Amino acid sequence: MTTQRIRSFLAERRPEGPCLVIDLDVVRDNYRTFRKAMPDTAIFYAVKANPAPEVLELLASMGSSFDCASVPEIEMALAAGAPPARISYGNTIKKERDIARAFALGVRLFAVDAYEEVEKLGRAAPGARVFCRILCDGAGADWPLSRKFGCEPAMAVSVLEYARHHGLTPYGISFHVGSQQTDPDAWDSALASAAAIFGEMAGRGVELGMVNLGGGFPARYLNDVPAAREYGQAISGALRRHFGNRIPETIMEPGRGLVGAAGTIKAEIVLVSRKSDTDQARWVYLDIGKFGGLAETMEEAIRYPLLTEKDADPHAPCIVAGPTCDSADVLYERTPYALPITLTAGDEILIDGTGAYTTTYSTVAFNGFSPLATYVI
Ligand SMILES: Cc1ncc(COP(=O)(O)O)c(C=O)c1O
Structure with missing residues (x-):
């Protein structure tokens, strides 16, 4: 909803031409709501959703981590005060020289979904932690993310094994259930696949530690959407169902749900x-x-x-x-x-x-x- 602060700003300043006005109070409230709804999950804000320096600075000061798609986004997160340990290079499509630049800036967490990407990381980011993105069909999302990202779960096992052979640290699994996902149960089948991959990797002597739940948390447009609390409950239920009492570290990458x-x-x-x-x-x-x-x-x-x-x-x-x-x-x-x-x-x-x-x-x-x-x- 257009806040009173935004209405007052527009009435007083009367800016010429089309413009976006962001109310930081709403970003702050949304961040707190996510923290409360999913207290055991680290928030990596998806910078691509809105990289305004004030938004990044606010979130960095509140303890957020950052999911970055490129070196300029990594530089923006660093400039906003995030230490490199709180930055993930979450794009599965990276030039080797950009990986090297991110590594030089201190980033140690990277997404992959292909063997060739692992080879680049092995050369340009030795020892780094990698998580493999798996395909997700995006059903129930208004803005699905298609087959462009991720690999089949069976291949993820081989990609992570390949990462180990290339001197990297296989760290976990990621997926994205599609943006503006209005079904809180949409995480269930991806978490089932993630748990199966954890089991398969353990059989090969590799203990994975992390599941990246991605984004997808909706903003309200014309229709009501489920509350963050409902997503938290559905996801923690799915984690318990599929991982039993060995629940991994989880991170999430909300973009739209934080700033929309x-x-x-x-x-x-x-x-x-x-x-x-x-x-x-x-x-x-x-x-x-x-x-x-x-x-x-x-x-x-x-x-x-x-x-x-x-x-x-x-x-x-x-x-x-x-x-x-x-x-x-x-x-x-x-x-x-x-x-x-x-x-x-x-x-x-x-x-x-x-x-x-x-x-x-x-x-x-x-x-x-x-x-x-x-x-x-
Ligand atoms: C890797 C990744 N993480 C997180 C997000 C943010 O998604 P959302 O805005 O649906 O929360 C995106 C969006 O494209 C993404 O590509």
Whole structure:
């Protein structure tokens, strides 16, 4: 929900152009809520969700660790005050020279899902701890992460064995159940696979120590989502079911669940039009679209709450689109969006729940539009 602090900031500062405002109080509350819901699990914030320095500094000061996808993200986490021991290089796709750079910066925890990646790590990060990511189908997630990441569980055993032969420390298993995962039981089958891999590795004389539960914890958009507590209960139940009384160390990598609800984008309506005099649906064009930071509207996957000052007026279905000269820049058309019939050019529109995966998705200057500005309050 757009907080009072965000509303006051916008009313006082009246920033020009579309912008994201992040309320750090919400990030702080979300972090505490996760800590309480999953007290035995270390939080590695997924920096890619929103790398604003103020967000990283706050989380570092609260004791968070960081899941980084690249060397620049590692440098940002370090600059925010995180020691290298609290950083994981969680991308399974890394150049060998980037691995070497991360290792030189002190990072000792790396993700793999392939033999060739193990070979790179063996050369560039000798002795480092590695965890192998396993495939997850992403069922139940609004933003599934597909077959691009992870390997079959049976192969994970061989990859970890291969890591040992390359002078690395096989440390654990990771997976990602898909982003905006609204089913708290989605972790169950991946944890069953993880437990089976732990057993198989123990039979080979390798004691794995860690399960990385990934991200997937949702933000509230138009519909209610289960509370963090429900995820904590479902996951600890699944851990007990599959690992018995030998529950491993666990880490989690929330991105959206920590920062999604902390942000609101202020945008403006540029044009309201119809395609014919008898057209039923109006087209509402905003000054922000897919290329300005709303990339997660791809396939209409994420449906953001849209708020206007005319919300008390009657509503009718609209097609919502961005401002660029690209026909892909349409946000909601397959399922039109009900908006007030009184909306006109110049009206302000608030796009809620936009704290995650917006600023970093915004293009540098597509059609001459500036990248999405951020204000952190
Ligand atoms: C490796 C990894 N961890 C964590 C996350 C964060 O996921 P979420 O925002 O669903 O919490 C992502 C997102 O893409 C990821 O790729």
